[in-house]
Amino acid sequence: MEEATVREQLVERSCAWCGEPVAYSGRGRPPRFCSPVHRRRAWEVRSAEERAGRPVSEGGRSTEPVREIVQRTETLVRTRVVPGSVEGRQQAPRPAQRLSGQPYTLPEDAVEWIEALAVLRREAVTNPRVAPFREHIANACERTLEALRSDATGPGEDSPGES
Ligand SMILES: [Zn+2]
Incomplete structure (x- = not known):
């Protein structure tokens, strides 16, 4: 005679x-997730689905299609050779293209210009491609200083506000 007892665990x-697979030790509630991260993921998806089912006024998802506004700005660089021009007098081409023809990006706002100038202060003494031209750069800086300290106000017609 054999007696079999069956116990499932x-x-x-x-x-x-x-x-x-998540191991269960046998004590307490069996885990539903392998990690707190996956518990959180599952909760996020559940609550997002709930939000999606509600109207926007109740914190739900917008049913409007997502709109994007893309602004396209093209910069044309035209380089002219002015014959017999004296250095320092000639109109320099707008620097947006390297000698190699590769385009490069200029600072776009005041913060970026201030950072760029901080880089220049360092490069002026350390970069062998910059240091030999310190005097030229210094002249350009003086002209820049004059412009910065002049009383002229910015681009008048384009200034926003009055209309
Ligand atoms: Zn998991």
């Missing part, structure tokens, strides 16, 4: 988010 369960 949960030993493993798959994570409700990723499906990976």
